[in-house]
Amino acid sequence: MVKLKSNDDKEFEVEEAAVIQSEMIKNMIEDGCATSVIPLPNIDSKTLIKVIEYLNKHINMGKAAETGEEDDLKEFDEQFVNMGWEELFDVIMAANYLNIHELMELCCQSAADRLKNKSVRAVREMLKITNDLTEEEEQEIINDAPWAFEGPEIDDTVN
Amino acid sequence: MANWAEFPNDVIAHIAKHVKGIEYFISFCAVCTSWKIAATKDNFDVLWPQLPLLMLGAKDDNYREFYSLSKKKVSRLYIPEAKWRTCFSSKGWLICFLQCALEISLLNPFSRNKIQLPPGKNLWSLQGYKAGPEGRMWHFIDKVILSVNPSVTSDYVLMVSYYVPSHNGLGGYYYLAFLRHRDLNGTKIDCRNWVE
Incomplete structure (x- = not known):
């Protein structure tokens, strides 16, 4: 033991x-x-x-x-x-x-x-992560892949 | 208090490695700086089978629209490199033809890696035909396939199936051309006997 x-x-x-x-x-x-x-x-x-x-x-x-x-x-x-x-x-x-x-x-x-299937904003909220990307960095992602910021909001299964 | 942004870099990378869908991986990188740094391209498994994206018709802007089977909705991607081009897809890459310049390029719509192939004029004269006025014949490319994902190896072969009208304008022939990235000379196989 x-x-x-x-x-x-x-x-x-x-x-x-x-x-x-x-x-x-x-x-x-x-x-x-x-x-x-x-x-x-x-x-x-x-x-x-x-x-x-x-x-x-x-x-x-x-x-x-x-x-x-x-x-x-x-x-x-x-x-x-x-x-x-x-x-x-x-x-x-x-x-x-x-x-x-x-x-x-x-x-x-x-x-x-x-x-999976969570938007960037939902993930941040769920895990209480502060967004520390600069405005330019964030805007670049929104331009390139706007759908990354769309997606189901937080649900009961993930808290 | 758990702080997911302050996970050690290798642990975030470990989680990123388990994010297999390309769309989810891109979202993962956008959460915060430490995740963005940890989730490098190397952590994405390019060989993992992806759910198909159906590319919708081109509009006159820098975006292309895709119907995503995993998200069950239309997503937009910023790929100005594909503007004005006729696009085929294979192994997760777009094969873009610019008809007026007889130009071919391979483009990964997510990493935006671009591989420019030699100018079509030189390439296609090797294939035994002269391009018609305004590259007219390029309209007859009907299928393009890659042998392997160019993200994995540079030793890939591009197979192009195309149709060449005869000089008198009556009928024509189908050809298969194999372009190997390494030598870029291309080998033509005449398949007029079995494709018609």
């Missing part, structure tokens, strides 16, 4: 087989740097619980393919990314930090899918 500690001082025990899906932790274990608790100063407990849930479910990816549990895993993934933007943001940051390739792919795909 490997012990992980979130930035709000909560400790979690995770099976080594599960946790080595994180390239970062795998390297630490291989280098003998994971003898006691591994502190994760960038990840809070709420996010870490989500990540561990994912790691545990995906622990036997190879086995799932053999036993026909792939659909089950796919369903889990779909449910897993069914979260708000804030939470998705935290999980992406954690997956990036821990270097968990599959989780990163899953979450980035989900983010990309949610942005």
Whole structure:
């Protein structure tokens, strides 16, 4: 078992087989740097619980393919990314930090899918991004591709 | 508080890579400066199959209109390079003919990359026919196809199917011309026996 500690001082025990899906932790274990608790100063407990849930479910990816549990895993993934933007943001940051390739792919795909068909203005509002393009830059985009600024406004599924 | 504009550059690029539709990718780049910087052309998967855009008839301005299947509506694109030109499309590129100058160019309507082919006069004389007055014969180009997307490799072949009327004005012949970008000499295949 490997012990992980979130930035709000909560400790979690995770099976080594599960946790080595994180390239970062795998390297630490291989280098003998994971003898006691591994502190994760960038990840809070709420996010870490989500990540561990994912790691545990995906622990036997190879086995799932053999036993026909792939659909089950796919369903889990779909449910897993069914979260708000804030939470998705935290999980992406954690997956990036821990270097968990599959989780990163899953979450980035989900983010990309949610942005589809949204106008630039809707995306800014949804993610509370301040438009810092200069007036000229913005006008250039409006000239080249005016439709980028048209599109469905925010709906309930994406908040 | 999550700040999506202040994501590390590589993370934004990672998300951009998952935005597969060209129209969505352009919108993605327009959100803010950090997204614009991260979502470079290299992050766009040119090989990913795109939903077709149907190009509508030309108007006398610098825009072309397309019906977008993904958005289910007409979108305008600013492509002054295509003005006055007869456009064919293949592999996501426009093949633009300017009849009065016998000029051919390849144009990517989104990146606005333009590849100018050598002047038609030289090119087409190799094909064994003389252009008629005012390049009249160019009216008879009926299909143009690229072998591969020029964004991927410069080693592509442009195939042009055209019709040449006979000198007495009665009947004529169909030809296929293959223009290879590398040598640009072109090879003509006479297909009068099997296309008529």
